[in-house]
Amino acid sequence: MSAQQPPPSGPPRLDPFAPPAPDALRPPRPVAGQPQGAPQPTAPPPPPDPNAAFSIRGLWKRFGDKTAVAGVDLDVPSGSFYGIVGPNGAGKTTMLSMATGLLRPDFGTVSIHGADFWSDPVAGKRRLGVLPDGVRLFDRLTGEQLITYAGLLRGMDRDVVAERTADLLRALDLAADAKTLVVDYSAGMTKKVALASALIHAPAILVLDEPFEAVDPVSAANIRDILASYVRSGGTVVVSSHVMDLVQRMCDHVAIIASGRILAAGTVDEVRAGASLEDRFVDLVGGRQSAEGLAWLRSS
Amino acid sequence: MVALFVRLRLTLMANSFKRSVWQLIGFILAALYAAGLVVMAVFGTVVGVRADPHITTDVVTIVGAVTVLAWWVVPLFAFGVDATLDPQRLVTYGVPRRSLLAGLTAAGLTSVPGFAMVALALGMALAWVREPATLLAALVGGALAVALCVVGSRAITTALAPLLESRRYREVLTIAAFVPIMLVGPAFAWGAARLEEGGSGLAEQIPALLEQVARMAGWTPLGAPWGLAGSVHDGEWLLALARLLIAGFALGLLWWLWDVSLARSLVSPPTAGAGKGRSKGLGWFDRTPATPAGAVAARALTYWFRDPRYSGSVAVIPLLPVVLLAVGGGSANEILLILAPLTAWILGYAISADISYDSSAFALHVATGVSGRDDRTGRVLAVGIPGLVVVAAFAAISLGVTGRWDLAPVVLGASLGALGVSLGVSSVTSARLLYPTPKPGDSPFKQPQGAAMATMISQGLGSLASMVVSLPYLALAIAALLTSSALLGWLTLGVGVVEGVAVMLLGIRWGARIFDRRGPELLQQVMSYA
Structure with missing residues (x-):
């Protein structure tokens, strides 16, 4: 890849976690006055909200000459069920990776309950449960071993780990396959065992990147129940998804992100402004094609 | 067509x-x-x-x-x-x-x-x-x-x-x-x-x-x-x-x-249904201490048996005496005495690309915020303790077959020194000098494309460092062999043990510092190989 190319005019997308997608939808409308490749905040952002679970200010990440996240400000209220939606390659995964300590931001701050995350990542990570997207698991362990491993890595007590592992396996319908190697799991089972590894230490905040991908409807409903009761008990959940319908039903807050920027954020009702979330999303992100193009694609 | x-x-x-x-x-x-x-x-x-x-x-x-x-x-x-x-x-x-x-x-x-x-x-x-x-x-x-x-x-x-x-x-x-x-x-x-x-x-x-x-x-x-x-x-x-x-x-x-x-x-398209791997109980996780370092050791030990990229090297170890015996002409040749130090070296070196072998599963270590000391210590313990047993057994076998029990301190000193030094150096290189390795589930014979240069630099620097560090006890061992001096033999044992332990501990510390400072960058690096 040569570095000689001019900086991209439209905001690019590069997702280090996702498999290389040949070409994602390119958002058509550049926002007026957007910075060209370097952070130039037009108005000083408000200071981080100490009461928010996450308070993100001016977050930037570039990979080579592609800007994956271009100045994100976001407040996730404590105790909210927050959905992050956006097209493929919008920067969802990159943003969540920087918020959870998997990727160091170029610029910007992440505060968790008022404490700066990147100045003491270890303290921050203790409060977080993370389900990253597109990473392998230690798949030569059995499901039970993997969840136990996650618990012990967090420095938890052996008996507590054993008890919670059994609970999680039951709740996520994995008990029958507890002794099967994760490498032999289906995609949905793999997702569930990764979710269990993120839950084992009862974190204050859960960050789940595409938690429902490949998960069957019954398990998805079970997971939604688990997450809803977790939020009712005071926990905060951040999920990314591109299933609008799911987010509209499940979440109380939502942020729409495209090409590394937040296009809209707030409670679900504020964001959708009377329309359905999906219509609002398509409206904001753009890029719908008319179906006239493939005239020859007719079954006659 | x-x-x-x-x-x-x-x-x-x-x-x-x-x-x-x-x-x-x-x-x-x-x-x-x-x-x-x-x-x-x-x-x-x-x-x-x-x-x-x-x-x-x-x-x-x-x-x-x-x-x-x-x-x-x-x-x-x-x-x-x-x-x-x-x-x-x-x-x-x-x-x-x-x-x-x-x-x-x-x-x-x-x-x-x-x-x-x-x-x-x-x-x-x-x-x-x-x-x-x-x-x-x-x-x-x-x-x-x-x-x-x-x-x-x-x-x-x-x-x-x-x-x-x-x-x-x-x-x-x-x-x-x-x-x-x-x-x-x-x-x-x-x-x-x-x-x-x-x-x-x-x-x-x-x-x-x-x-x-x-x-x-x-x-x-x-x-x-x-x-x-x-x-x-x-x-x-x-x-x-x-x-x-x-x-x-x-x-x-x-x-x-x-x-x-x-x-x-x-x-009949391929199915993955047949021959699912199953395991009873928690395996090594029940036997190691319930600490982060113990968990890392248990995970690594499990991989030594279940992942062909590791178990391939385990399978090679029992063949080493056979190979050396054959090279020595089948009889009790003194070349067999190199068995224990060589094995120690191979075992210690086996973890020199551990984080590359984890591939993006390493994300779990970064996300949980496990400390560099726990990560490094766990990986060293998983090889070090079984390694100690194997090396001691091989030393005894080689000394017994050759009938040179008088050289026991020299052989033990060189072996323990080699084990400690190679473990210590590996603890640093696996955090600092990463190179692409076969991915989980791939054949261990399948070298990733374009990895030759990074592999050569990393392994070259690693072996050079351990050679230099090993000089004191190696020189003593050679001197002891040449002069047949019992005193030099015991000195080799002392220097080998002290140096092995010291290099191992220093390597763990240095590796841990790099790990703590560069965790997210290490993750991005192994993910770029995938």
């Missing part, structure tokens, strides 16, 4: 060059290497035919048989190395089976080994240019041999595909492959030693041995096509006919096998 397949193959090759210059360089090197081998073989045959046709035909038959065998067997172990033109990928296009077979055969020839085989068969046949009948036989034999190579390798991989799709069988097969590879060298050494013991001069023994082996190989489909020219040259027409029939019949059989198994594989 044949032309389409060949073009597809060439396009795939060209595209891989576009992706990375190293691919192109690797291809050129492989082509040059193959060309060199072919030229040497052809030259040898031409010269040999003039000098001594009998020995030459024997050698051609044996070498040819080994080549065909390699074509058949290597793809089984090196699975996933070349998946271009995997019939499974063509299933959805509905290509008629006849065309598919012909196309895949042609495409199989369109490769460096394929071209090399054709050139080899042609060149070797031309050595008989003065005898038209033999030349014709050699050409027919060469064509049969090339066809046997290509058809045989495809037939065997396709027929065994259901077996190879099962992770279990594939892994067992891979680990088994390490055994013959390890034993090739010792087998030669043993053979040479036997010949020398025979005493009656190499010149008389070797031709007789060659003829015996070539006779046997000539009756198998592996050697029959290569022996065709020789039997015609000798005027043994019945033998020539027999060899022609054997090769032709085998080719027909393999073609039929390929046809049948391809037909089956086209309608």
Whole structure:
């Protein structure tokens, strides 16, 4: 890849976690006055909200000459069920990776309950449960071993780990396959065992990147129940998804992100402004094609 | 259809060059290497035919048989190395089976080994240019041999595909492959030693041995096509006919096998259902301390047994004494004394690419915020403690067999020093000098593309560092061996143990500091390999 190319005019997308997608939808409308490749905040952002679970200010990440996240400000209220939606390659995964300590931001701050995350990542990570997207698991362990491993890595007590592992396996319908190697799991089972590894230490905040991908409807409903009761008990959940319908039903807050920027954020009702979330999303992100193009694609 | 397949193959090759210059360089090197081998073989045959046709035909038959065998067997172990033109990928296009077979055969020839085989068969046949009948036989034999190579390798991989799709069988097969590879060298050494013991001069023994082996190989489909020219040259027409029939019949059989198994594989896509790995209880997680470091150790120990990339090296360890015994000429040679230090070195070095081996699963360590000290310590303990036992046992075996118990302190000092130093250096390199390694689930023989440079730099620096650090106890050990001084021996033991422990602890500390500072960057690096 040569570095000689001019900086991209439209905001690019590069997702280090996702498999290389040949070409994602390119958002058509550049926002007026957007910075060209370097952070130039037009108005000083408000200071981080100490009461928010996450308070993100001016977050930037570039990979080579592609800007994956271009100045994100976001407040996730404590105790909210927050959905992050956006097209493929919008920067969802990159943003969540920087918020959870998997990727160091170029610029910007992440505060968790008022404490700066990147100045003491270890303290921050203790409060977080993370389900990253597109990473392998230690798949030569059995499901039970993997969840136990996650618990012990967090420095938890052996008996507590054993008890919670059994609970999680039951709740996520994995008990029958507890002794099967994760490498032999289906995609949905793999997702569930990764979710269990993120839950084992009862974190204050859960960050789940595409938690429902490949998960069957019954398990998805079970997971939604688990997450809803977790939020009712005071926990905060951040999920990314591109299933609008799911987010509209499940979440109380939502942020729409495209090409590394937040296009809209707030409670679900504020964001959708009377329309359905999906219509609002398509409206904001753009890029719908008319179906006239493939005239020859007719079954006659 | 044949032309389409060949073009597809060439396009795939060209595209891989576009992706990375190293691919192109690797291809050129492989082509040059193959060309060199072919030229040497052809030259040898031409010269040999003039000098001594009998020995030459024997050698051609044996070498040819080994080549065909390699074509058949290597793809089984090196699975996933070349998946271009995997019939499974063509299933959805509905290509008629006849065309598919012909196309895949042609495409199989369109490769460096394929071209090399054709050139080899042609060149070797031309050595008989003065005898038209033999030349014709050699050409027919060469064509049969090339066809046997290509058809045989495809037939065997396709027929065994259901077996190879099962992770279990594939892994067992891979680990088994390490055994013959390890034993090739010792087998030669043993053979040479036997010949020398025979005493009656190499010149008389070797031709007789060659003829015996070539006779046997000539009756198998592996050697029959290569022996065709020789039997015609000798005027043994019945033998020539027999060899022609054997090769032709085998080719027909393999073609039929390929046809049948391809037909089956086209309608039964791969399933991962069979042979699920199961395990009782929590395994090592129940036996190690319930701390982060203990958990890392338990995870690493589990991988030492379940991941072929690790268990391959475990399988090699018990073979080391055998190899050294054979190299030493079968008797109680003092070269065996190197066994324990060498084993210690190999074991300590085995974790020098641990984070690359984790691949993106390393995200769990970053997300949980496990400390560098716990991560490094756990990985060292997983090798160090079993390593200590193995090294002590090997030291005792080597001392017992050679009867040199007086050298016990020297051997122990060098072994413990080597174990500690290599573990300490590995703890640093695995956090600082990462290089791409085979990914989880890939064959351990499959080197990632474009990794050669990084691998060489990392391993070079690592070995250089451990060499320098090892100088004190190594110098003492050598001095003790030369002077047979007991005092120097005990000094070696003392220095080796102290140095081993010190380097190990310092390595863990330094590695831990790098780990804590660069955790997210390490994750991005291993993810860029995926």
